[in-house]
Amino acid sequence: MSSKIDKFERFVHSLSNWLNWVAGAALVVMLALIVADIIGAKLFKWPIPGGIEMVGFLGVVVIAFAIAHTQVMRGHIEVEFLTTRLPKTAQKIVAGFVYLLGMALFALLAWRSYDFAHALQVKGEVSMTQEISFYPFVYGIAFCCISVFLVLLIQFFRAVTQVRQ
Amino acid sequence: MSPVTIGIIGIVALLVIFLLRMPVGFAMALVGLVGFSCLVSPEAGLSILARDVFHSFSSYSLTVIPMFVFMGSIAFASGMSRRLYDAGYSLLGRLRGGLAMATVAGCAGFAAISGSTNATAAAMGRVALPEMKRYGYADSLATGSVAAAGSLGILIPPSTIFIIYGIMTEQSIGRLFVAGVFPGLVLATLFIIVVALVCWRDPTLAPTGAATNWKEKVSGLTGIAEALVLFALVISGLFLGWFSPTQAGGAGAAGALLIGLIRRQLTWQGLLGAVKDALRITCMVMIIVTGAVVFGHFMAVAKIPLMLADWVVGLPLPPMATMGIIILIYLLGGCFMDALALITLTIPIFYPAVLALGFEPIWFGVIIVLVTEIGVITPPVGVNVYVIKGIAEGVPLETIFRGILPFLGALIVAVGILMAFPQIATFLPSLAIY
Numbered sequence: 310m311s312s313k314i315d316k317f318e319r320f321v322h323s324l325s326n327w328l329n330w331v332a333g334a335a336l337v338v339m340l341a342l343i344v345a346d347i348i349g350a351k352l353f354k355w356p357i358p359g360g361i362e363m364v365g366f367l368g369v370v371v372i373a374f375a376i377a378h379t380q381v382m383r384g385h386i387e388v389e390f391l392t393t394r395l396p397k398t399a400q401k402i403v404a405g406f407v408y409l410l411g412m413a414l415f416a417l418l419a420w421r422s423y424d425f426a427h428a429l430q431v432k433g434e435v436s437m438t439q440e441i442s443f444y445p446f447v448y449g450i451a452f453c454c455i456s457v458f459l460v461l462l463i464q465f466f467r468a469v470t471q472v473r474q
Numbered sequence: 475m476s477p478v479t480i481g482i483i484g485i486v487a488l489l490v491i492f493l494l495r496m497p498v499g500f501a502m503a504l505v506g507l508v509g510f511s512c513l514v515s516p517e518a519g520l521s522i523l524a525r526d527v528f529h530s531f532s533s534y535s536l537t538v539i540p541m542f543v544f545m546g547s548i549a550f551a552s553g554m555s556r557r558l559y560d561a562g563y564s565l566l567g568r569l570r571g572g573l574a575m576a577t578v579a580g581c582a583g584f585a586a587i588s589g590s591t592n593a594t595a596a597a598m599g600r601v602a603l604p605e606m607k608r609y610g611y612a613d614s615l616a617t618g619s620v621a622a623a624g625s626l627g628i629l630i631p632p633s634t635i636f637i638i639y640g641i642m643t644e645q646s647i648g649r650l651f652v653a654g655v656f657p658g659l660v661l662a663t664l665f666i667i668v669v670a671l672v673c674w675r676d677p678t679l680a681p682t683g684a685a686t687n688w689k690e691k692v693s694g695l696t697g698i699a700e701a702l703v704l705f706a707l708v709i710s711g712l713f714l715g716w717f718s719p720t721q722a723g724g725a726g727a728a729g730a731l732l733i734g735l736i737r738r739q740l741t742w743q744g745l746l747g748a749v750k751d752a753l754r755i756t757c758m759v760m761i762i763v764t765g766a767v768v769f770g771h772f773m774a775v776a777k778i779p780l781m782l783a784d785w786v787v788g789l790p791l792p793p794m795a796t797m798g799i800i801i802l803i804y805l806l807g808g809c810f811m812d813a814l815a816l817i818t819l820t821i822p823i824f825y826p827a828v829l830a831l832g833f834e835p836i837w838f839g840v841i842i843v844l845v846t847e848i849g850v851i852t853p854p855v856g857v858n859v860y861v862i863k864g865i866a867e868g869v870p871l872e873t874i875f876r877g878i879l880p881f882l883g884a885l886i887v888a889v890g891i892l893m894a895f896p897q898i899a900t901f902l903p904s905l906a907i908y
Contacts, residue, residue, distance in 0.1 A: 333749040336540055336756075343541065343724030347717070364720065365532040371540055372531045375757040384754045385497035385761055386812045392495045407496045414504045421524035447528055 314466055321459045322381055328456060329378035335370035342367070359439030366436075369446045377456040380464075401472045408465035412458055419454035422447055477513055481776025484509040488769070488819070498815035499758075502765030503527075509772035522771055530764040534720060535641055539759055541723025542632045544752040545730050546588030546597075549704070551744035552734025555597035557697030558583035563605075564694030566666075567683040571673035573609055574619040574680060575666045577602040581623035582662040583698060585630035586705040587730065589637070590755065591813075591850045595624025595858045599865040612679040613869045615672060618877020621858040622885075623665050625847035630658035631709055632726070634759060635817060635846055637719065639839045642766075642821045647719040648712035649903035653836045654843065655709075656898045660891065661844075664884040672880050704729045759814065766818030773822055783826035793831040794893065800824055801845055801889065808849025812857060817846060840899040841892060848885050851878050 342357065342364055350356035357363070379385055392400050426447035434443050475483075484505050491501040503523065511519030530536060549555070561583070562576030569575060581598045588594050599620045606616035628635040631651035640647040673680045686694070708726040711717035717725060734740025773779060789796055807816045821842070828838050850858045859874050866874070892899060 329750070329753060332753050332757075333746075336544060336749060336753060339537065339540065340544060340724055340727050343721055344728045347721050347725060351716070361534050364537050365534045368533065368537045368540070369528070369531040371537075371753070372757055372760045375753045376761065379754055379757040379761075380497075382754065384758050385499060386758055386815060387495045387497050388492045388811060388815075389495055390810065391493045403494050407491075407494050410491070410496060410504060411500050414500055414507070417507070417520060418503075418523060418527060421520045422527065425521075425524040425528065443528075446532065447524075450524075450528060450531065 311470075314463070314470075318463045321377075321456070321463050324456055325377035325381050325460055328374040328453065332371050332374035332378075335367045335374070339364055339367040339371060359436065359441070362436040362438055362441065366441060366446055369449065373450045373453040376453055377460050380457055380460045398472055401468045405465055405468040405472065408461045408468060411461045412465065415454045415458040415461065419451045419458060422451035422454060426451060477776045478778060478781055480509060480512055481773060481778040484769075484772060484776065485778075492811065492815070497761070498812060499761030499763075499765035502762070502769040502815075502819065506765070506768035506770070506772040510768075510775060513772070513775045523768055526768045526771065527764055530767050531760070536760065536763065538637050538647065538719040538723050539634060539763075540752060540756040541720055541727055542589040542634065542637065543593075543755045543759070544748070545632070545704075545708075545723055545726040546584075546590060546593045547748035547751040547755075548727055548730040548734060548740070548745070549584070549587045549701075550593070550597045550751075551740055551748040552730055552737065553739040554587065554697070554701060554730070554733065555580065555584050556601050558701055559598060559601045559605075559697075561694040561697035563683075564686045564691045568685045569670075570677060570682045571615070571669045571680040572683045573602065573606045573611060574615055574669045574673075577606070577616075577619050578623040578626075578662055578665040578669065581620070581626050582630060582658065583701050585626040585628075585658065587632075587701055587726065588627050589632040589634040591625045591627040591847065592857050592861045593755065594627030595620055595861045596865065598624060599862050603862075603866050609683060610681055612877075613866065614873050614877030615669070615679045616877070617862050617866050617869055617874040618879070618881060619665070619669060621851050621856070621862045621874060622878050622881030623662070624858050624861070625850050625885075626658055626662060626665075628846060629654045629661060629840075629843050631655065631705075632723065633843065635814070635843050636839060638759075638763060638814070638818065639821060639842055640719075641763075642770075642818070643825050643835055643839070645835050645839060646903075648715075648722075649836055650839050651709060652713055652902040652905075653840050653899045655902055657840050657844070657888065657892060660898060661847075661884065661888045664888055665881055668880045668884045700733050704733065762814050762818055766822075769819065770822040779823050779826045782823055783830045786827040787830045793833065796831055797828075797833065797841075797893070800828070801841065804842070804845040805848055805852075808845060809852050811849075813846040813849040816849065817842060834896065834900055836903050837892070837896045837899050841889065844885065844889050844892065848882065848889075851882065851885075 346357045346360040426444045430444040488505040507519050507523045559580035562579035566572045566575040581594055584594050584597055631654050636650040637647055640650045707729055708722045712722045853875050
């Protein structure tokens with residue numbers, strides 16, 4: 310059982326790491342696009358058509374694809390001062406409960422983002438200038454939420470195992 | 475149950491979940507979802523959750539955050555923090571406590587290219603703490619000065635807190651940025667005065683440093699020059715209306731990248747590190763902002779902000795006294811909650827009340843940043859203190875907090891000065907030409 314969880318953990322961490330690199334690539338592209346837009350607009354009076362909406366879409370990739378890895382690194386801000394004063398076992402029990410709440414949130418968000426993406430796909434909604442479809446980005450959010458759910462699931466398993474020990 | 479009662483239960487539930495150590499962004503989204511579902515319908519709650527997340531993530535105005543965060547990360551990877559510190563050292567190093575003064579000056583300089591308190595404290599702490607240790611500075615003064623001066627990161631523009639405040643209150647980010655310039659300089663001066671006073675009272679805390687010659691002083695100043703150029707590019711671009719805030723951040727990040735390449739200081743490894751660092755900070759900030767948007771919708775349907783604004787306006791107190799109470803709430807909240815979480819949670823609640831009392835929104839933004847600065851260095855939840863603790867291994871937290879105390883006094887004096895002379899903050903924005 311333990312080795313299966315280890316294997317699953319490696320898979321989830323590797324997935325979140327890959328997603329993080331996609332987010333990193335999007336960040337670099339976003340910077341390049343903004344700089345190109347400035348140069349185009351200020352020097353050649355020709356801003357990149359739809360530059361603003363493309364930067365917005367890249368924002369989705371930068372943020373959504375980095376959530377899981379940030380959770381792996383425990384990079385999301387938490388209020389620690391109360392739980393760190395509790396005994397270790399109590400800390401793990403509380404942590405397990407909090408992971409469950411987090412899993413519920415991301416499961417709901419994945420489900421509703423999928424529904425939202427599907428609705429956008431059916432309606433054929435696109436951005437105003439470049440006519441880029443919205444739905445792939447919303448499907449992307451749904452997928453990223455599943456990966457966060459998996460990270461939280463692993464962290465939940467670890468907390469429960471430590472309480473048992 | 476009335477909407478207001480459900481809203482109050484929601485706030486209490488949120489605080490309880492915070493204390494259980496759920497990431498604050500997740501907690502705000504979850505309570506916002508449940509609260510909105512109770513007041514409107516589960517279908518509406520779930521629908522607004524997915525829409526809020528997509529709209530926040532894809533918001534062009536919020537992409538200013540990754541750009542300014544990236545700018546700070548690249549500046550650090552390009553060795554700009556080291557050169558700023560060297561510049562401060564060449565000018566102030568000879569005085570008693572000169573290294574701590576140089577740290578304050580270096581932090582003020584790095585604050586001009588970075589928008590976060592912990593990034594400024596971490597960047598300068600990695601450079602300044604080993605130096606101060608080498609010269610025999612007391613741990614309390616060394617760590618306290620970096621942790622406190624690191625808080626300048628959000629007052630001297632660019633600033634993530636000004637960006638978030640600006641977006642939440644629909645105020646111009648450019649005006650907010652320039653509003654922070656004079657208060658930032660006042661506060662940096664107060665911090666330097668604090669170092670001088672502390673060293674005058676107890677000269678054993680900091681020995682005098684070695685003298686530097688003119689050549690070293692001039693060479694040190696090049697470290698300030700590049701940061702000034704970058705600062706001028708970003709702030710003048712915003713001030714004169716050349717750039718949108720996102721473009722200003724992009725120009726700043728590209729400028730920092732260019733400086734790193736010209737100086738041959740930015741390695742491939744350093745750039746990858748900067749990308750990872752920027753992603754982590756951006757994600758952390760954006761999750762809180764998004765959570766706050768969902769929670770804000772719940773608060774809006776619960777009518778809490780309106781009710782609070784009516785109540786505050788009806789209080790039999792002069793507006794300044796009410797403002798004092800609001801500041802006190804922020805100070806107390808800042809002791810127990812992360813500053814960013816506190817702001818995103820409370821701005822939608824307090825802002826209508828502040829407007830109703832007739833205060834200038836830009837001025838209130840600067841006050842909020844100052845109280846946030848106090849929040850990041852007060853126990854038990856002082857983010858900067860933990861950042862410095864991570865760098866200054868072996869220095870107990872109590873020592874760092876002891877070292878911070880005199881600087882805390884300077885921050886409180888700064889709040890008082892800003893309340894007495896609001897023009898310090900409002901003068902520059904009044905000159906903006908757009």
